[in-house]
Amino acid sequence: MNNPIRVCIAGATGWAGSALSKGVHSAENLKLICGVSRTKAGKSLNEILHIDGEAIPIYGTATEALQIGCDVFVEYTKPDVAKANILTALQAGANVVVGTSGLSGDDYSEIEKVALQHQRSVLAVGNFALTAVLMQKFSEIAARYVPNWEIIDYAHQAKADVPSGTARELAARLGKVAESKLIVPLDKIQGPVEARGARLHGTQVHSVRLPGHVLGVETIFGLQDEKLTIRHDAGSSAEPYVTGAIMAIEKVGTFTGLKRGLDSVMEF
Numbered sequence: 681m682n683n684p685i686r687v688c689i690a691g692a693t694g695w696a697g698s699a700l701s702k703g704v705h706s707a708e709n710l711k712l713i714c715g716v717s718r719t720k721a722g723k724s725l726n727e728i729l730h731i732d733g734e735a736i737p738i739y740g741t742a743t744e745a746l747q748i749g750c751d752v753f754v755e756y757t758k759p760d761v762a763k764a765n766i767l768t769a770l771q772a773g774a775n776v777v778v779g780t781s782g783l784s785g786d787d788y789s790e791i792e793k794v795a796l797q798h799q800r801s802v803l804a805v806g807n808f809a810l811t812a813v814l815m816q817k818f819s820e821i822a823a824r825y826v827p828n829w830e831i832i833d834y835a836h837q838a839k840a841d842v843p844s845g846t847a848r849e850l851a852a853r854l855g856k857v858a859e860s861k862l863i864v865p866l867d868k869i870q871g872p873v874e875a876r877g878a879r880l881h882g883t884q885v886h887s888v889r890l891p892g893h894v895l896g897v898e899t900i901f902g903l904q905d906e907k908l909t910i911r912h913d914a915g916s917s918a919e920p921y922v923t924g925a926i927m928a929i930e931k932v933g934t935f936t937g938l939k940r941g942l943d944s945v946m947e948f
């Protein structure tokens with residue numbers, strides 16, 4: 681068997697990071713060697729996450745954690761520190777998987793430059809949930825054949841950002857295929873134009889925020905007398921993000937530079 685991939689998770693104690701840490705810890709081909717958290721620094725992940733085996737230290741900063749020497753650094757903290765952590769990891773010789781949301785296109789241009797300088801790789805994935813990744817990919821394929829579609833983004837009542845990151849990413853990806861055709865142009869609408877949603881990258885996007893919903897996105901395609909709905913729904917646990925993140929950790933060393941989206945390393 682090959683040596684396991686040595687993994688450091690920044691944000692290992694967070695909502696998403698805890699589930700991933702447990703997943704990495706139990707994966708045979710991966711070895712969780714340390715985590716990063718400011719408030720749990722100096723403790724071990726074993727005691728925080730109730731996992732057995734060799735002690736897994738927690739450091740207060742990425743710089744300290746990277747001194748141990750990992751193969752893959754997972755960035756799962758907050759947007760304000762994510763870019764600095766990613767650049768530090770690349771400079772320390774690690775490949776990087778980014779789960780943290782909120783980095784801009786300019787941030788990624790800089791990250792790609794540094795990755796190439798150091799001959800390392802970065803795989804950034806806005807949504808690791810496999811059914812979200814497939815929903816996006818299948819929607820892109822459908823948009824090549826069906827010229828009319830709209831996106832609906834569902835979330836719980838407290839989610840203030842609209843549309844969700846996944847819905848924005850989906851609209852941007854569909855926009856690279858084509859703009860969805862409007863039979864009645866927006867300036868010919870009778871009634872409040874908001875009722876037709878927001879036009880993003882050539883797609884009408886509607887955001888529903890209601891109790892009882894967690895996170896879901898659907899693309900509805902319509903043709904004369906037929907329709908197609910492609911929908912992803914996540915429940916309230918962080919489990920949906922574990923399998924995809926593990927796949928990203930396994931695949932990030934297979935290229936040099938920057939790739940975005942899990943499907944960029946999947947075979948179709």
Ligand SMILES: NC(=O)c1ccc[n+]([C@@H]2O[C@H](COP(=O)([O-])OP(=O)(O)OC[C@H]3O[C@@H](n4cnc5c(N)ncnc54)[C@H](OP(=O)(O)O)[C@@H]3O)[C@@H](O)[C@H]2O)c1
Nearest residue numbers: 691693694695696717718719757779780781805806807808
């Ligand atoms: N790509 C995906 O599929 C996906 C899925 C879920 C979430 N996310 C994104 O992942 C990020 C984390 O989400 P979450 O819900 O897990 O957040 P969270 O529960 O608040 O966890 C954040 C983690 O990062 C650590 N952290 C925060 N600031 C830090 C800093 N300055 N230095 C070192 N560690 C720091 C926290 O520990 P301390 O507070 O102790 O430092 C904690 O371990 C968000 O951007 C979220 O949108 C992405």
